[in-house]
Amino acid sequence: MDAIDKKLLQLLQTDTKKTTKELSVKLNLSVTAVYERIKKLEREGIVDKYVALLNRNKINKGFVVFCHLKLLQHTKEFINQFEKEVVKLNEVLECFHVSGDYDYILKICVKDMEEYREFMVTKLTTLQHIGSTHSTFMIGEVKNTTVFTV
Amino acid sequence: MDAIDKKLLQLLQTDTKKTTKELSVKLNLSVTAVYERIKKLEREGIVDKYVALLNRNKINKGFVVFCHLKLLQHTKEFINQFEKEVVKLNEVLECFHVSGDYDYILKICVKDMEEYREFMVTKLTTLQHIGSTHSTFMIGEVKNTTVFTV
DNA sequence: ATTTAAATTAGAAAATAAATCTATTTAAAT
DNA sequence: ATTTAAATAGATTTATTTTCTAATTTAAAT
Numbered sequence: 605m606d607a608i609d610k611k612l613l614q615l616l617q618t619d620t621k622k623t624t625k626e627l628s629v630k631l632n633l634s635v636t637a638v639y640e641r642i643k644k645l646e647r648e649g650i651v652d653k654y655v656a657l658l659n660r661n662k663i664n665k666g667f668v669v670f671c672h673l674k675l676l677q678h679t680k681e682f683i684n685q686f687e688k689e690v691v692k693l694n695e696v697l698e699c700f701h702v703s704g705d706y707d708y709i710l711k712i713c714v715k716d717m718e719e720y721r722e723f724m725v726t727k728l729t730t731l732q733h734i735g736s737t738h739s740t741f742m743i744g745e746v747k748n749t750t751v752f753t754v
Numbered sequence: 755m756d757a758i759d760k761k762l763l764q765l766l767q768t769d770t771k772k773t774t775k776e777l778s779v780k781l782n783l784s785v786t787a788v789y790e791r792i793k794k795l796e797r798e799g800i801v802d803k804y805v806a807l808l809n810r811n812k813i814n815k816g817f818v819v820f821c822h823l824k825l826l827q828h829t830k831e832f833i834n835q836f837e838k839e840v841v842k843l844n845e846v847l848e849c850f851h852v853s854g855d856y857d858y859i860l861k862i863c864v865k866d867m868e869e870y871r872e873f874m875v876t877k878l879t880t881l882q883h884i885g886s887t888h889s890t891f892m893i894g895e896v897k898n899t900t901v902f903t904v
Numbered sequence: 905a906t907t908t909a910a911a912t913t914a915g916a917a918a919a920t921a922a923a924t925c926t927a928t929t930t931a932a933a934t
Numbered sequence: 935a936t937t938t939a940a941a942t943a944g945a946t947t948t949a950t951t952t953t954c955t956a957a958t959t960t961a962a963a964t
Binding site: 613616617619620621648649650651652655658659663665668670690691694695696697700701704705740741742743745746748749753754 | 769
Binding site for chain 3: 773774775785786789793
């Protein structure tokens with residue numbers, strides 16, 4: 605992983621529709637050299653996947669909520685059961701098990717407050733073993749990137 | 755935006771390396787039809803961009819921290835200045851302005867606790883107008899997707 | 905400094921895919 | 935029924951990716 609790879613990863617993380625030819629110009633390499641470097645990064649699992657990112661606001665997912673959640677108990681059974689169920693909820697884009705005052709931080713994307721209420725009442729709080737939840741609402745997006753500086 | 759578009763968006767959000775031919779098979783359409791639908795979704799801004807997602811753990815970014823942060827005051831000047839500076843920090847992948855007990859939730863990715871300490875001391879806490887911070891550490895990733903169910 | 909092996913790179917050729925074009929179909933409105 | 939606009943299919947052109955071979959570079963050992 606040299607400086608060229610880092611630059612290449614930067615470019616791939618930003619836009620995968622650039623042709624290998626375009627990348628080769630930016631990196632001062634031949635097309636083949638770039639091609640082989642990309643394949644290597646893929647083989648090594650550093651590049652995980654190529655995806656399209658959507659504009660939340662154009663698909664009625666502009667209402668973002670961070671939900672801090674506690675379980676009733678921290679038994680393996682309760683944890684496993686909760687985690688197994690929460691991943692199935694489409695509104696939950698992210699769920700991290702965390703240290704501290706609560707057990708999980710969830711990022712939830714829905715259309716508006718009404719839809720959030722509906723989600724809470726009919727989906728989230730029907731999961732078993734939930735002790736308490738605390739919702740924090742996004743009022744502005746300052747930074748939101750998938751790009752790591754390697 | 756019909757059912758085919760929704761299915762197409764699902765596929766694009768999961769893997770953009772599928773050829774239009776492969777997509778056309780999955781969607782029971784001709785290559786051209788798929789091609790035109792993709793271009794339309796791009797024109798409308800529903801598809802925002804195409805990116806490569808990296809494996810955090812392979813690039814020394816496996817230590818994830820959620821930092822809850824308060825400003826000293828909520829003046830426009832303090833807010834603007836903080837937001838202008840925080841976006842420049844490469845370790846901060848996400849920063850959301852939120853309602854509630856604190857003002858911002860940050861997602862920070864670094865190598866380990868040592869690097870996090872270094873980041874806090876030399877970068878984050880040197881920003882102006884910060885009142886307090888509270889760090890919560892990820893101990894497990896239950897779900898982490900960029901895929902919206904449209 | 906020289907040798908050696910491995911990795912990387914370049915350029916050309918082949919294979920594959922994207923983009924364009926024309927004609928046809930479909931669905932909605934009149 | 936007829937018109938219109940949008941969506942689709944198939945064929946063609948254009949562009950890109952992938953493979954192949956050979957040359958070059960790099961790093962380690964002598």
